[in-house]
Amino acid sequence: MATNILVAKIWSFCDTLRDDGLGYGDYLEQLTYLLFLKMADENKEQYSIPKGCDWQFLKSTNQIVETYEEVLKTLSKSGGMLNKIFAGALNKIHDSVKLKKLIKLIDEEDWTSKEFDVKGEIYESLLQKNAENSGAGQYFTPRSVITTMVECIQPKPKETISDPSCGTGGFFLGALNYLNKKKLSKSDADFLKFKTFHGWEIEKSTARLCLMNLFLHGVGDLKETPEIEVTDSLKRCEKGEVEDFEKVNIILANPPFGVSSSDIPTIDLKQSKKDGYFLRKDFWVTTSNKQLAFLQHIVTMLKDDGRAAVVLPDNVLFEGGAGETIRKKLLEETSLHTILRLPTGIFYAQGVKANVLFFDKGNATKEIWYYDYRTNIRHTPKRNPLQLEHLSDFIECFSAGNKKKRKETWSPENEIGRWRKYTYKELIARDKTNLDIFWLRDDSLIDLDNLPEPEILLDEIIENIESALVSFKSIKENLE
Known part of the structure; x- marks a missing residue:
């Protein structure tokens, strides 16, 4: 059947x-x-x-x-x-x-x-x-985005792969499918089955689904299981930092999109004792913003030559205060080489504007390449879902095998090009090191005779209002 x-x-x-x-x-x-x-x-x-x-x-x-x-x-x-x-x-x-x-x-x-x-x-x-149907997966990462991230990261046999908020294991399955296409030795296959994947999920029932999902795809057996821990990965560090033996080669993740958390990581030992925050000595800054906390956590989880692809909302690119500090440190301590701007309407929750950040640990950022797959793009989870072929041009531009071959498709003569680079000098000079960059003109604001259908316009209005509310909440928390 x-x-x-x-x-x-x-x-x-x-x-x-x-x-x-x-x-x-x-x-x-x-x-x-x-x-x-x-x-x-x-x-x-x-x-x-x-x-x-x-x-x-x-x-x-x-x-x-x-x-x-x-x-x-x-x-x-x-x-x-x-x-x-x-x-x-x-x-x-x-x-x-x-x-x-x-x-x-x-x-x-x-x-x-x-x-x-x-x-x-x-x-x-x-x-x-x-x-x-349930709404529980409102930020359920589309399989097309997962496959794209994996194709760009290109996992190798015997590399360890982590997701600090693994959900039902979608990123693990994407990496598994990629690696299974390779010719694996027995040693490689055993490593893939038992030692490759390390995940953390705060919800017990979701972690159970992740284990079953991996098991159905041939990972683990009745005696030895993949490391899927039911815990908040931000708080799992007993010594207040990720130890060397815990660090991994690759991180693929879509951390929780909630703006604030009652459990706050702090870099201040006195504050951790006084206010009940949990200590993270390896973080750059104290923040209640979940995405900013997870971004710091992901950097600490990587080996010195490790690489990551992470889905993060727009506010991570422009938010002041802790956000600015984290962006500056991210540019200094990793090579944040690529940002994919995702279209709205691909998640089950309305108003989500997200990006995929690709970075390697160990070298400072020299330039960031942006691919804008948001401006003048419209998708919905059911009527017009995002498919892998929609991101095929980005994968080609990414040039995973040899990034030196990258060539901009944007130029003064071709202003509709979606692939463009900015140097570190240009980025660090921007107010608050704002990495929220776009350059394409929105056709719907220009061509009044060719407006989208009313239903699409209403969806966009709802998305913009809800996205603005998220930003206002973040600003309020920073002021407090």
């Missing part, structure tokens, strides 16, 4: 369960448990499931609800991957008829007989469905 048909078939059953008060996230979590048991049943020689917890026993019992609850309880105490996936697992489907129907729907498919990436794709599609 085609992936989209199977996803639609399984997902449609969620509407039936919603009448019983089961949310989209709860439904996906129950699917995670049942799908795992079905796959284990199809591959018994690889998976050792405790007696009385296997798929065949579950689907044949008459006391389905009671049995399912006992299965979850037993698996949560079984150690290894089982413990991580089923820790704290609870049954949310209390109608025996509906639970049996869901089990039957899953049982009709032979999941492990499908090609490796197909079953993973099905699960990924379910995760995206959850993001679209």
Whole structure:
């Protein structure tokens, strides 16, 4: 059965369960448990499931609800991957008829007989469905953006890859797909399976989905699992700084977009004791802004020759105070060589204006290349989603294999070119080291005879108002 048909078939059953008060996230979590048991049943020689917890026993019992609850309880105490996936697992489907129907729907498919990436794709599609419908994934990173970032970073075998706010593991899957296309030795493949990925996720249920997502794509096994920690990665440093043995080669991330946090990292030991802030000796400045805190954290996580691609909102490029200090330090201590300006309308939350910052640690910034894929570009998550082909020109301009070959497409003679560079001298001379640069003319403000459809104009107005509110909140916090 085609992936989209199977996803639609399984997902449609969620509407039936919603009448019983089961949310989209709860439904996906129950699917995670049942799908795992079905796959284990199809591959018994690889998976050792405790007696009385296997798929065949579950689907044949008459006391389905009671049995399912006992299965979850037993698996949560079984150690290894089982413990991580089923820790704290609870049954949310209390109608025996509906639970049996869901089990039957899953049982009709032979999941492990499908090609490796197909079953993973099905699960990924379910995760995206959850993001679209629940609102929980309002900043769910489009797969096209993830693939673009990975294509530009170009991970190599035996490099470690981290995401300090990994969510359901989208960036890990993007890197995994890239590396699986290479010819890997047995040693490389083992490293990829067990040692490549390191992630942190504050939500236990989301971390569970990340583990299951990786597991479905061949990462880890029942005994050894990838390092996905359920914790706030900003606060995980016991000594107030990231130690050398924890540092990684690559970071791919889309940190939380919330402006402020009640848990504030500080560089001042006295303040950490007096005000209850948590100490980060390796940060440049104290800030309550989550994106600015995560940006500092990401720099500290990288090895000296490490590289990063990070999705960040516009305010990181222009905000004063701590923002200005961080931008200056970022230019001094990393080579911030590329900024991709993303279009609005690609996230499920309105008003989000974001960029991808690409930087390498160890050398200072000499110049920044900008690619403006925002001006005069319109996308929406459902009607006109951003696809990989839309970013293919950026990937070509990026010239990952040899950045010395880069050539501007903008010039005084070609003012519509989207690829342009600015030197460090030009950037540092800007007020507050403002890196929020754009040069293309907005056609909708010029050609009155060729305005977009009213619905598109309304979407843009909403986006601009909500983006302005985020900026005002940030300004207020700086004043306070």
